[in-house]
Amino acid sequence: MxxxxxxxxxxxxxxxxxxxxxxxxxxxxxxxxxxxxxxxxxxxxxxxxxxxxxxxxxxxxxxxxxxxxxxxxxxxxxxxxxxxxxxxxxxxxxxxxxxxxxxxxxxxxxxxxxxxxxxxxxxxxxxxxxxxxxxxxxxxxxxxxxxxxxxxxxxxxxxxxxxxxxxxxxxxxxxxxxxxDFLSVAWRKLLQNAVAGLMVLSGRRAGMFGRADISRLSLAYLRECLAVARAEGAVLSDEVPREILESFHGYPADLGTSILADREADRPLEWDVRNGVVSRRGRAHRVPTPISDVVAPLLAAASEGPG
Incomplete structure (x- = not known):
């Protein structure tokens, strides 16, 4: 080696x-x-x-x-x-x-x-x-x-x-x-990365989180991710999903994310480590992940095709 x-x-x-x-x-x-x-x-x-x-x-x-x-x-x-x-x-x-x-x-x-x-x-x-x-x-x-x-x-x-x-x-x-407690910090950041994946599906930047409908969807997704994080042993409060959403509300409207940049350049996406992991770990702990189970396949298709 x-x-x-x-x-x-x-x-x-x-x-x-x-x-x-x-x-x-x-x-x-x-x-x-x-x-x-x-x-x-x-x-x-x-x-x-x-x-x-x-x-x-x-x-x-x-x-x-x-x-x-x-x-x-x-x-x-x-x-x-x-x-x-x-x-x-x-x-x-x-x-x-x-x-x-x-x-x-x-x-x-x-x-x-x-x-x-x-x-x-x-x-x-x-x-x-x-x-x-x-x-x-x-x-x-x-x-x-x-x-x-x-x-x-x-x-x-x-x-x-x-x-x-x-x-x-x-x-x-x-x-x-x-x-x-690095595990909790890492899962908190993963929640932020997971919801940022919605930018890929809309083709928009951070300004999209200002929409009321996107805010509602994001908050529901973040709460789902939080349940999985807790099952993994992360110690995160009920307020974390709203805090993350509010941080997106405060970003410049034109701020992107690395997974969106990869999509725009037609490069493979890190969908599995950012979004797929929520579904995978949810299944392991028998935690329902209905939003993740839609988001992850769509991101996978955007990354790998065919078509």
Missing amino acids: AQTGRPEATDTSGHPAVAIVGPGAIGTTVAAALHQAGRTPKLCGRTPRASLELRDDRGRVLVPGPVHTDPAQAAGTVDLVFLAVKSTQVRASAPWLAALCRPDTVVCVLQNGVEQEAAVAPFVPGCPVLPAVVWFPAEAQPDGTVRLRGEARLTLPDAPASRTVREALSGTRCSIELAA
Whole structure:
């Protein structure tokens, strides 16, 4: 599996050596945070690029590349890999993980869903796999840049492997929170991601949640998801569905979501980890999921066809 060579030092500050696999919207945001702090990571992806660019209300950050595209030329292992590819791309990232990881490399998964460890661990035997909840809205733009519409923040489990991530990002624009009850935090974010899937089915952005009918549907869907989350062991209050809906009411009307961007670009959708999981886990716990049982097949069809 992984190489056993010495880690490649990307800076001389004593911070962990870092690689980012998947320099899309989330990966670019983390790369920019590291670069601004003088800790430019190794960039690994499918498309060669000379640099990455992040833009927000404060200006722009240009992260020097190149984006490496050949795992055979990884040039050594690292202390920390941020895996920022979509869940549909994990298997395709296996050669990068094999090239960059040694048995003690921490793999921090910046991905949607509540099943990151199970999905990634088979590709990095012996490595700590650390799920993360990503809270910042970052959107890839048509010109290849990334637009960040908020502060960058990650929530991690309160676990030993999280120390490596905290050390790597200490003093950067990307803040880290540790959660003793990470399961509840992850399911709360999944509720948010699940209801955002309705944007794909309507072809509209966040402004659609201002409609009374969509608000009613969303609230019913969120309550259904909440019942499944609780069956899984998440501790979430009755107010969480309304709080999430109110957050959508407060978003800019033109704010999209990654699954909508994938639909617009005719790419495979992360429907299963964001929406299908609710039906799957509901069946396991005998919790009825009538809305999920409609939403998930429609998203699957939008992702995979035929037709």
